[in-house]
Amino acid sequence: MNQPEQNLQPIEELYDPNSLKYSVNPTPQCLALAKRGKLVWYEPWQAWIMTRMPDIMDCWKREYLSSDFYDWEFAPQRPPQDQWSNFERALIGHSLVADHDHHRLVRRVTAPAFSRNVVDAIQKRIEPDVQKLFDELGEPESFDYLEKIAQEIPFISITRTIGVPEKYWPQIKQVILTFTETWNPTISDERRAKAREDSNQAIEILKQVIAERRAAPVQDDFLSVLLKVEEENDGFEEWDIITLVLALIGAGSDTTLVAQQWSVYALLKNPGQIPAALETADSFSNAFSEISRWSTQSKMGFARYAPEDMDILGQKVSKGQMVLMMPHLKNHDPEYYDDPETFDVKRVFNPDVLFGYGPRFCIGAALAKRQLYLTISELFKRFPNIELAEEPERDTTDHNAITFTRLMLKTNA
Numbered sequence: 001m002n003q004p005e006q007n008l009q010p011i012e013e014l015y016d017p018n019s020l021k022y023s024v025n026p027t028p029q030c031l032a033l034a035k036r037g038k039l040v041w042y043e044p045w046q047a048w049i050m051t052r053m054p055d056i057m058d059c060w061k062r063e064y065l066s067s068d069f070y071d072w073e074f075a076p077q078r079p080p081q082d083q084w085s086n087f088e089r090a091l092i093g094h095s096l097v098a099d100h101d102h103h104r105l106v107r108r109v110t111a112p113a114f115s116r117n118v119v120d121a122i123q124k125r126i127e128p129d130v131q132k133l134f135d136e137l138g139e140p141e142s143f144d145y146l147e148k149i150a151q152e153i154p155f156i157s158i159t160r161t162i163g164v165p166e167k168y169w170p171q172i173k174q175v176i177l178t179f180t181e182t183w184n185p186t187i188s189d190e191r192r193a194k195a196r197e198d199s200n201q202a203i204e205i206l207k208q209v210i211a212e213r214r215a216a217p218v219q220d221d222f223l224s225v226l227l228k229v230e231e232e233n234d235g236f237e238e239w240d241i242i243t244l245v246l247a248l249i250g251a252g253s254d255t256t257l258v259a260q261q262w263s264v265y266a267l268l269k270n271p272g273q274i275p276a277a278l279e280t281a282d283s284f285s286n287a288f289s290e291i292s293r294w295s296t297q298s299k300m301g302f303a304r305y306a307p308e309d310m311d312i313l314g315q316k317v318s319k320g321q322m323v324l325m326m327p328h329l330k331n332h333d334p335e336y337y338d339d340p341e342t343f344d345v346k347r348v349f350n351p352d353v354l355f356g357y358g359p360r361f362c363i364g365a366a367l368a369k370r371q372l373y374l375t376i377s378e379l380f381k382r383f384p385n386i387e388l389a390e391e392p393e394r395d396t397t398d399h400n401a402i403t404f405t406r407l408m409l410k411t412n413a
């Protein structure tokens, strides 16, 4: 590709986020990549990397690149609409990747479903589930936080958020979380086929749940709010509800799982800051931004696709090429943060872009932070003397985040 500089160290040696070295300490690689330029061609992924925050913010804000996976030059062929199963309808005809106008309509009309009252009500429903998880755990000498708590949270929070009645839980648990895999460009055809089958089943269950909810709406429940939105807004239909719910599953499962692990790890590595972090839901909200900055978990950042041949930051980008925005490169850069190696839960973030920026700002930000606060405060309430039992081994297989193979904690109870 047209990388102008000659005789530079190969880019994949400079930045290799699937290496163990990156998983253990991503900072040197992030800083080296950012130094390489504003828009850097990354040969192994056949993608451009956008490295600087003002450019990333501008791209987020103006949306001059596409968010539609099917606009990628290497995406599987977009099948004709008359051959779509529910799965294709959810993935391709997605209300959040649809044209900008429809996306904005969906965001505007669904805003009430994410209001403070609804988040409070959902939180109240999740609380007993979290209590139950810890009750079932009992008081062991040590346990794997990942297996016993973190892995259970995405399913609980998704079903409670949407309002899927418990009678459907065993059925839907089998199929619902695979939907996240369908977004992953690197999975095998067999796995994609299985994910497609599962997603079709999940959609059937969702349709059944929606039909029941239409017959008997309840207050403050995400589905009920969306059904009301549907009633009041032309252009917002049942299919928008289904795709939105699937988007929540897609965007809200892995992120939550990763956030759980790193929040516990970062606080246990910096125990002096636990009281300030957990003082209130608001203090945790800021602490979580610091946890995410300090721990840098991301590998790929956020993908966009060139809708046409274009000139971006002085480079010729061809139609269909992937552009990865990488805000995580700034996390330990002294140009952005004073004293970046210090973990300080009171650090001021201005602006705070952990949940994105502009029209595609994370829908689930409030829910994610409250649910993390709930679980992690419960952990420290139950086990005030808890410590890491070992330095957790990094799992290098996740395509987009640094995760742990297990997170063993010693309760000292």
Ligand code: HEM
Pocket: 060, 096, 107, 161, 247, 248, 249, 251, 252, 253, 255, 256, 259, 302, 303, 353, 354, 355, 356, 357, 359, 360, 361, 362, 363, 364, 365, 367, 368
């Ligand atoms: C710690 C957890 C989370 C983090 C750090 C996070 C971060 C983000 C970021 C940075 C974006 C913008 C992505 C881009 O520009 O391409 C985003 C979008 C989104 N997030 Fe989250 N998220 C989290 C949890 C959740 C949860 C729990 C949900 C659902 C309940 C959710 C739903 C969404 C949706 C639907 C979008 C797409 C919005 C749109 O395109 O209009 N996220 N998230």
